[in-house]
Amino acid sequence: MIEVSELRYRYAGARDWALDGVSLRFADGAIHGLLGPNGAGKSTLLGLLLGLRAAQQGTIEIHGSRLSYCPQDFSFYPMLTGRENLAFFGGVQGLQGSTLQARIHAAIDLAALDTVADRRADTYSGGLKRRLNLAIACVAPADWLLLDEPTVGVDPQSRRFILDAIRRLPAQGTSVLYTSHYMEEVQELCENVAILDRGRVLADAPLATLLAGDRGLHIDLMHPLSDSQWQAVRGVWPAAERTGLRLRIPAPLPAQSAVLARLESAQIAVVACRCGYRNLEDLFFELTERGLRD
Numbered sequence: 579m580i581e582v583s584e585l586r587y588r589y590a591g592a593r594d595w596a597l598d599g600v601s602l603r604f605a606d607g608a609i610h611g612l613l614g615p616n617g618a619g620k621s622t623l624l625g626l627l628l629g630l631r632a633a634q635q636g637t638i639e640i641h642g643s644r645l646s647y648c649p650q651d652f653s654f655y656p657m658l659t660g661r662e663n664l665a666f667f668g669g670v671q672g673l674q675g676s677t678l679q680a681r682i683h684a685a686i687d688l689a690a691l692d693t694v695a696d697r698r699a700d701t702y703s704g705g706l707k708r709r710l711n712l713a714i715a716c717v718a719p720a721d722w723l724l725l726d727e728p729t730v731g732v733d734p735q736s737r738r739f740i741l742d743a744i745r746r747l748p749a750q751g752t753s754v755l756y757t758s759h760y761m762e763e764v765q766e767l768c769e770n771v772a773i774l775d776r777g778r779v780l781a782d783a784p785l786a787t788l789l790a791g792d793r794g795l796h797i798d799l800m801h802p803l804s805d806s807q808w809q810a811v812r813g814v815w816p817a818a819e820r821t822g823l824r825l826r827i828p829a830p831l832p833a834q835s836a837v838l839a840r841l842e843s844a845q846i847a848v849v850a851c852r853c854g855y856r857n858l859e860d861l862f863f864e865l866t867e868r869g870l871r872d
Contacts (some may be wrong), residue, residue, distance in 0.1 A: 579603065579604065579605055579606055579639075579641050579643075580602075580604040580627065580638075580639070580641070580643065581602070581603045581604070581638075581639045582597050582600060582601060582602050582623070582626075582627075582635070582636065582637065582638050582639075583601045583636055583637045583639075583641055583712050584601055584635065584636040584706075584723065585597050585600040585601070585623070585626065585632065585633055585636035585637070585638065586598055586599060586600075586601070586633070586634055586635035586636055586703055587622055587626060587633060587634050588634065588637075588688075592702075594621040594776070594777070594785065595777045596619050596854065597619045597622055597775050597777045598619075598776070598777035598778050599625065599636075599777075599778065600619065600653060600774070600777065600778070600779055601634070601636075601779065602779065603780060604722075604753070604755055604770075605753075605776075605804075606643075606721070606755060607748050607758055608747070608748060608751050608754075608769045608770060609747075609748060609754040609767050609768050609769060610753075610754065610755050610756065610769070610770045610772070611756050611757075611758075611764035611767070611768035611770065611785070612755060612756065612757045612771075612772050612774070613757070613758075613759075613761070613764060613772070613774070613858075613862060614773060614774035614775055615775060617776070618774040618775045618776065618866075619680070619774050619776070619777040619778075620757050620774060621726070621734045622759070622777075622796045622840070623774070624647070624726060624755075626638060626726055627640070627645065627724065627755075627808060628844070629646060630671045630674070637785075643721035643722050644718075644722070645721070645723075645724060645726070646711055646716065646718065646719045646720035646722070646723050646752075646758070647715060647723075647724045648711055648714075648723065648724070648725045648726065648728055649711070649724075649726050649727075650726045650727040651796070652707050652710075652711055653711055653714060653715075654667075654699050654707075654710055654711065654714055655699065656698065656700035657698060657699075657700065658698065658699060658812060659695065659696050659697055659698055659699065659711070660668070660686070660691050660694060660695045660696070660697065660699055660710050661682060661686070661695040663699060663710065663714060664681075664685055664686070664695075664713060664714060664717050665682060667714045668681055668682060668717045668718055669718055669745075670794070671682065671718040672718075673717070673718060675851065679838045680715050681715070681718065681719075682717060684716075684717075684801055685713040685717040686713060688712070688713060688716055688743055689709040689710065689712050689713035689716075689743065690709065691706070691709060691710060691713060694843075697785075698816050699840045700868055703733075704731050704735075704736075705730055705732040705733050705734070705736025705737075705739075706739060708718075708728060708729065708731075708732050708740060709736065709738060709739070709740065709802060710731075711728070712728060712740060712743065712744075715745075717734075720752055720753065720844075721751070721752065721753065722753050722754070722755065723747060723752050723754050723755070724757075725744065725753045725754060725755065725756045725757065725758075726757065726759070726796060727757060727758055728744070728756075729741070729742060729758070729760065729763065737763075741763060741766065741767060744756070744767060745767060750853040754767075756768060761858045761859040761862060762857075763860075764857040764858060765785065765834050765857060766769070766788075768785055769785060769802065770783065770784050771783070771785050771788060771858070773862060773865055773866070775865070777853060778785075780863060780865040780866065781861070783810070784826070785858070788861055789824065789857065789858065789860075789861065790826075794826050794827060794828045794829065794853075795826070795827045795828075795829050795833075795834060795851055795852070795853050796824065796825075796826055796839055796847055796851070796852045796857070796860060797824070797825040797826070797827065797841070797850070797851050797852075798823060798848070798849040798850040798851075799823045799824070799825055799846065799847065799848060799849060799859070800823075800848070800849050801823075801847060801849035802822070802823060802827070803820060803846065807844055807845070807846055808820065810835035810844045811825070811827070811841075811846075812826060813842070814840060815827045815829065821860070821863055822858075823849075824860065826860070830843055830845070832854060834851060838851065839866070840866055844856045854864060860863070
């Protein structure tokens with residue numbers, strides 16, 4: 579288990595705390611999501627968990643767990659082959675001999691690198707580089723894998739492969755802390771989700787709990803609403819809300835047919851409609867400010 583309590587950290591010269599009283603508990607045997615806008619404190623928290631920074635206030639308890647880290651930046655030597663990179667990073671973590679070779683083989687299998695393992699890493703595509711990053715993070719045994727944006731800039735096939743590989747890790751004895759800006763990935767993978775903003779915890783609960791309890795209709799649109807369409811919606815439902823291609827109308831499930839009929843009469847094309855269940859992006863924007871972050 580990983581547990582942090584009343585954690586505070588402020589960078590030198592900064593006015594505000596990067597982490598301001600953060601308390602979180604990540605139980606073993608699961609995939610936990612960590613979300614937040616830029617500047618929320620996610621990277622600072624990962625750095626503290628990994629011992630790269632020292633907490634200024636509060637406590638961190640790792641309970642004897644071995645941590646591994648897969649950063650957003652590529653963390654390998656481009657002039658070495660995939661296999662040579664795995665041998666190097668396994669070796670610096672104390673693996674050797676037949677144990678090292680077995681772990682290299684398992685990491686290559688995990689990331690499906692067998693056909694390219696003996697090619698130089700600088701010849702890899704973006705998806706292969708991401709998979710090599712993951713393989714390196716998994717070459718040494720670990721109780722926890724901390725993942726920071728592991729699918730940035732990859733093609734859909736590579737993204738699907740990486741997500742499937744991560745999904746299997748808890749059954750193999752490795753718990754996961756997963757950070758990403760891709761809400762659909764976190765919603766698909768994670769059993770529990772914490773949302774940070776400006777160094778504070780805004781939500782921390784099982785995903786099903788976070789997404790339940792909204793009695794409104796959540797509607798996915800085929801096209802953005804025109805001004806006249808939006809006015810037509812607001813004329814019937816003044817409390818309606820819109821975010822991009824999503825529309826929320828405060829109406830109960832029995833009214834769904836009537837709502838869809840009115841939208842059709844306003845020439846609003848609907849892709850999907852859900853009641854009593856919002857998605858993670860809906861919740862994220864409810865809790866955090868919508869303005870751009872640097």
